[in-house]
Structure formats: C-alpha cells, structure tokens
Amino acid sequence: MASQGKPMAWVTLATTDAYALGALVLAHSLRQAGTAHRLVVMITPGVTDTMRTQLSGAFDDVISVDVMDSGDAAHLALMSRPELGVTLTKLHCWTLTQFSKCVFLDADCLVMTNCDELFEREELSAAPDIGWPDCFNSGVFVFTPSQETFRALVQLAAETGSFDGGDQGLLNTHFSDWATRDISRHLPFVYNMTASATYTYLPAFLRFGKDVKIVHFLGSNKPWMNPQAGDASSPAGRFHAAWWDIYQSRVRRADGGHHFLEQRRRWEEGRIDFTGADRFDNVWRRITENLERPEQPAAAQEVGAHSELVSGLAKVSLSPAEPSPEDSARRAAWERGQMDYMGSDSFENIMSKMNQTLKK
Ligand SMILES: O=c1ccn([C@@H]2O[C@H](COP(=O)(O)OP(=O)(O)O[C@H]3O[C@H](CO)[C@@H](O)[C@H](O)[C@H]3O)[C@@H](O)[C@H]2O)c(=O)[nH]1
Ligand SMILES: [Mn+2]
CATH class of the missing domain: 3.90.550.10 (Spore Coat Polysaccharide Biosynthesis Protein SpsA; Chain A)
Structure with missing residues (x-):
C-alpha cells in the first residue's frame, strides 16, 4: 500500500x-x-x-x-x-x-x-x-x-x-x-x-x-x-x-454561464450576438486560421459529419484574401442575423472546426 x-x-x-x-x-x-x-x-x-x-x-x-x-x-x-x-x-x-x-x-x-x-x-x-x-x-x-x-x-x-x-x-x-x-x-x-x-x-x-x-x-x-x-x-x-x-x-x-454551452444554447434559440462574441470576424478567423495550416492531415478535413461546411470553407481557404461571392453572401446574411444556424452554420459545425484548431 x-x-x-x-x-x-x-x-x-x-x-x-x-x-x-x-x-x-x-x-x-x-x-x-x-x-x-x-x-x-x-x-x-x-x-x-x-x-x-x-x-x-x-x-x-x-x-x-x-x-x-x-x-x-x-x-x-x-x-x-x-x-x-x-x-x-x-x-x-x-x-x-x-x-x-x-x-x-x-x-x-x-x-x-x-x-x-x-x-x-x-x-x-x-x-x-x-x-x-x-x-x-x-x-x-x-x-x-x-x-x-x-x-x-x-x-x-x-x-x-x-x-x-x-x-x-x-x-x-x-x-x-x-x-x-x-x-x-x-x-x-x-x-x-x-x-x-x-x-x-x-x-x-x-x-x-x-x-x-x-x-x-x-x-x-x-x-x-x-x-x-x-x-x-x-x-x-x-x-x-x-x-x-x-x-x-x-x-x-x-463558470457563471459564460461557457460555450451557453453560447450554443443561445445560438440554437436564435439569440446570437451578431456584433459581439459571435460576430462573423471572430468565428471566421478561427475557422480559416485552422484550414490554412498546411500540416493539417487531409483525413481530419474529409472524415466526419461536418463535410458540408468544411468542404465549403476548405475551398475558400485556398485564397483567404479573396472570399468568393458565395462567401460574401454568407457573410452578409450572417451580419443581417440571417445565418443558417441550424444548418450549415450550426454551432456544432463551427465548434468542431474550432476544436480542431485548439487541439493543434
Ligand atoms: O481531442 C481530444 C481527444 C481525446 N482527449 C482525451 O483522450 C480521451 C480519449 O478520447 P475519447 O474521445 O474519450 O475516445 P473514446 O471514444 O473513448 O475511444 C476509444 O479510443 C481511444 C483511442 O485509442 C482511447 O483513448 C479511448 O480510451 C477508447 O475508449 C478523452 O476522454 C480525453 O481524456 C482529449 O483530451 N482531447
Ligand atoms: Mn473515452
């Protein structure tokens, strides 16, 4: 003992x-x-x-x-x-x-x-x-x-x-x-x-x-x-x-309710802080920073249930300075508060990309 x-x-x-x-x-x-x-x-x-x-x-x-x-x-x-x-x-x-x-x-x-x-x-x-x-x-x-x-x-x-x-x-x-x-x-x-x-x-x-x-x-x-x-x-x-x-x-x-689960709950109820914590630039930056990393294994991008958002963003990340018209439209929709928060912009899709970044 x-x-x-x-x-x-x-x-x-x-x-x-x-x-x-x-x-x-x-x-x-x-x-x-x-x-x-x-x-x-x-x-x-x-x-x-x-x-x-x-x-x-x-x-x-x-x-x-x-x-x-x-x-x-x-x-x-x-x-x-x-x-x-x-x-x-x-x-x-x-x-x-x-x-x-x-x-x-x-x-x-x-x-x-x-x-x-x-x-x-x-x-x-x-x-x-x-x-x-x-x-x-x-x-x-x-x-x-x-x-x-x-x-x-x-x-x-x-x-x-x-x-x-x-x-x-x-x-x-x-x-x-x-x-x-x-x-x-x-x-x-x-x-x-x-x-x-x-x-x-x-x-x-x-x-x-x-x-x-x-x-x-x-x-x-x-x-x-x-x-x-x-x-x-x-x-x-x-x-x-x-x-x-x-x-x-x-x-x-x-944790005083500041946790991401609270963020997720707000998000899914459509109560999104479009100009603050959840603003487009914040979320977008974290996603693209991750996708631009060359050492990211291809499998991590391909496998999983998040392929729609991921493949869309992967295309974009090849030319990060020049968003496509499609992405500009998405950004404009986001900033109007009209994001697809239960679909391609769902919390889970975005969180999974953030988590991949955090894991690096
Ligand atoms: O991004 C990650 C992934 C895993 N973990 C830690 O590693 C553990 C294992 O990962 P988990 O997602 O729990 O794996 P499982 O679904 O349990 O899958 C199995 O396969 C894993 C890989 O061999 C083993 O680690 C697990 O014990 C085994 O149960 C987690 O609980 C965490 O403690 C992290 O901290 N970050
Ligand atoms: Mn486990």
Whole structure:
C-alpha cells in the first residue's frame, strides 16, 4: 500500500475546453462518491486560461503536458475518428511519479459510486473493450507511474506505432499479455460500462446495470455535445441525464454561464450576438486560421459529419484574401442575423472546426 508514503491519484486528460468540461463533470462525480484519493488533470496548451482556472477549482493538481499526436490519419480513419491521434498524450500519465499508484479515467467517464477499491489492483488492470474483448479498453485503467514505462511506450509509438492510431492500440501492444496472464487484472465491466452496451446487450444490462460503477461515453457522440438528447426513461438516457445533472448543478454555476454551452444554447434559440462574441470576424478567423495550416492531415478535413461546411470553407481557404461571392453572401446574411444556424452554420459545425484548431 502507498509505497514510500506517496499519495495515490485519479488521473484524466483534456486537450480542449470541450473535453475539459467532461473532466469537470468527472471530478465532481468522484468527489460526490467520496473518494479518498487526489484528483489530477493533465492539460495541454489548447485549454484556455478561463477553463484552466475552473479546472483548478475542481482538481487537486492541474498538470501541463506536451501534446503527443500519432499523426496517423490512415489508421484513425479506419475508426472514423481523425481526432484521436492526440490521445497518445495520455501516455504522459506514466511520468506522474509523485504518486505511487493511479487510476486513469477518460474525460468522458462518469463515476456513479465510490470505486477506491480499484487502487488495490496492479498494473495493468482494465476492462475488456466491447468491440474486441481480447483487448482492454483504455478509458479506465490502473497503472504505476514509472519513467521507464513511459520511455518504453514512447519508443514503441515511434518504432511500430499504434494499430488504431490512438493510445488504446499502443497500450494493448505493450501490455499484450493482459488477456491471458492474470484474471485479477481484468476489471469487471461495471468499472467501464460503455453507454452503448445498454442496447448491444440489453438483457445483460437489465440484469447487471444497477451495479454500474463507472459509465464511459465512448464514441464520437459525447454528452457535452447534446444538451437536449437523452430520454431519461431509456437506459443510456439515464446516464446521459446523470451527466447533465452534475453539469447543471456543479459546473454551469461555477463558470457563471459564460461557457460555450451557453453560447450554443443561445445560438440554437436564435439569440446570437451578431456584433459581439459571435460576430462573423471572430468565428471566421478561427475557422480559416485552422484550414490554412498546411500540416493539417487531409483525413481530419474529409472524415466526419461536418463535410458540408468544411468542404465549403476548405475551398475558400485556398485564397483567404479573396472570399468568393458565395462567401460574401454568407457573410452578409450572417451580419443581417440571417445565418443558417441550424444548418450549415450550426454551432456544432463551427465548434468542431474550432476544436480542431485548439487541439493543434
Ligand atoms: O481531442 C481530444 C481527444 C481525446 N482527449 C482525451 O483522450 C480521451 C480519449 O478520447 P475519447 O474521445 O474519450 O475516445 P473514446 O471514444 O473513448 O475511444 C476509444 O479510443 C481511444 C483511442 O485509442 C482511447 O483513448 C479511448 O480510451 C477508447 O475508449 C478523452 O476522454 C480525453 O481524456 C482529449 O483530451 N482531447
Ligand atoms: Mn473515452
């Protein structure tokens, strides 16, 4: 236990303000569950100062780390998740040697009940991935910080890469005997209950779902993207609603309502601050700055649900100084307050481009 008297910690990661929102809700869920351990969030320069301040109110330690990105567009495209190369940043958790043992949690996890018993497990303990159960899912895992392990992982990433382009493929390659060596390193599924499992195996969910300890909102559809979605009477909707309860009661109040979710709500209600925060120049600049970056992998532009806006803007960004008549018309419409805010100018379309910029 607590070797060398060092503390133990829960660790998460946020490289953008959107994922930081997930981290905030996660931190509050851990406090609510009465954990005895420290809460640590690793952040990168993509997180704004305002958000950093808010994180330091919820976490014991906010630790800045460098972005590590696989840049592996080809493998990430196989999962249709071009944004996940950046998850290699997660590897930095092994450098937190001020702690004797840690549990890593993705920022899209929600803790339903006290799980401090996880710290009795050894590295590397994790739950099966529902897509390929001989691999573990890297959204929840017990590990022992060690510079040596960190170096080995970085070397593996450089030499052979990750078979999925993200951290999960790499970690499963490094800890390759997880599936067979020691059953005590298999965490029960209730410690990493993928929200979508509620419909892939509903009878099991009905039988065991009451014991869920940690929910993981795996996939591209995160709770912070959908204020309205979530039918509290459906199994998955119940967890979504639980996430939103914490957001509304603990996070929203703390940020004084200035958060982008407020901006999104205003936006979708048509209450857009056309000449202030939401003015055309502000939004446009951030989008084009991103598209003009030559190192942006092509896959990040092509894949995803935002192709209409993205492809339109990509054309424009080739000659940023000279907007086409179509874009001038769009700008004029925007400035008249007649933007297509539920369609091509939807908050989600624009936010996704901003997030790509923030991730760089
Ligand atoms: O732009 C990003 C993307 C991810 N993250 C962090 O990395 C985690 C993993 O990303 P996420 O979107 O949660 O991935 P999943 O949908 O959960 O997909 C799976 O695949 C990922 C890549 O291998 C693994 O990291 C996950 O644990 C695994 O569940 C997040 O929770 C965050 O903590 C960021 O901070 N910024
Ligand atoms: Mn996740």
